[in-house]
Amino acid sequence: MRQRVRKGILVYSALMFPMTFLLLSPFIIVLSAAEGVLNGSAMIFGLFLMFSVVGSRLFCGWLCPGGAVQDYISAANNRHWNSKWKNRSKYVIWVVWFSFIVFLWIHNRPIKGDFLHFMGINKFYLIIYVIVMSIIYLFTLVTGRRGMCHSLCWMAPFMVIGESIADFLHIPRFRLKANPDVCVSCGKCSRICPMGLNVADMVKSGSVDSTECINCLECVDGCPKKAIGFGICQKR
Ligand code: SF4
Numbered sequence: 001m002r003q004r005v006r007k008g009i010l011v012y013s014a015l016m017f018p019m020t021f022l023l024l025s026p027f028i029i030v031l032s033a034a035e036g037v038l039n040g041s042a043m044i045f046g047l048f049l050m051f052s053v054v055g056s057r058l059f060c061g062w063l064c065p066g067g068a069v070q071d072y073i074s075a076a077n078n079r080h081w082n083s084k085w086k087n088r089s090k091y092v093i094w095v096v097w098f099s100f101i102v103f104l105w106i107h108n109r110p111i112k113g114d115f116l117h118f119m120g121i122n123k124f125y126l127i128i129y130v131i132v133m134s135i136i137y138l139f140t141l142v143t144g145r146r147g148m149c150h151s152l153c154w155m156a157p158f159m160v161i162g163e164s165i166a167d168f169l170h171i172p173r174f175r176l177k178a179n180p181d182v183c184v185s186c187g188k189c190s191r192i193c194p195m196g197l198n199v200a201d202m203v204k205s206g207s208v209d210s211t212e213c214i215n216c217l218e219c220v221d222g223c224p225k226k227a228i229g230f231g232i233c234q235k236r
């Protein structure tokens with residue numbers, strides 16, 4: 001039932017993406033920063049960071065329209081796309097992108113806030129939308145399960161930073177809990193994980209803590225032995 005609700009929310013989020021697209025745009029932030037404006041997408045990414053201090057990456061697993069689109073595409077390519085270097089590339093892209101934005105903000109100070117800056121739907125919007133959707137589609141088709149989330153996503157680093165702040169300050173946050181004693185190593189959790197994580201190995205190690213985990217709870221609901229739970233707690 002829980003997974004039906006999650007997938008229903010993701011479908012709705014994907015359907016609404018043409019309306020919410022500019023609120024999640026890494027490009028509009030740059031255009032706005034070049035004019036000395038802190039726009040709506042910059043504010044929303046800041047909110048994501050704050051939310052993830054307690055909520056970890058629940059947004060990615062339950063609400064992200066880009067993630068939802070990738071889940072559909074995985075019907076065409078269900079290969080796992082998860083390794084250290086594949087996961088690191090998004091941080092390299094993020095550092096370059098975010099450093100450039102900070103440079104523009106400093107260069108164009110004083111910055112003024114305008115939530116709806118560049119939010120109009122026009123020809124320019126349609127071109128950007130088609131380009132971004134094509135990138136999501138083609139990249140995930142080539143790479144596999146949530147390839148964009150692993151390697152390109154500009155939002156994930158904000159949430160990983162939020163998680164790291166929580167762990168550093170010992171703030172309890174949403175996380176999975178493993179019970180290795182009841183695990184029978186059937187491997188089902190690893191097979192159904194939309195991020196292609198080796199969940200079974202993590203359960204055996206006693207900790208299902210991964211910055212790549214999107215808190216979708218597929219493994220929790222799919223485990224026949226109820227070896228994975230979840231809750232809000234501090235890092236052990
Ligand atoms: S699905 Fe459950 S029992 Fe099977 S490997 Fe994963 S945690 Fe262990």
Ligand code: SF4
Nearest residue numbers: 193213214216217219
């Ligand atoms: S480890 Fe579990 S909660 Fe995390 S992404 Fe994989 S299936 Fe979802």
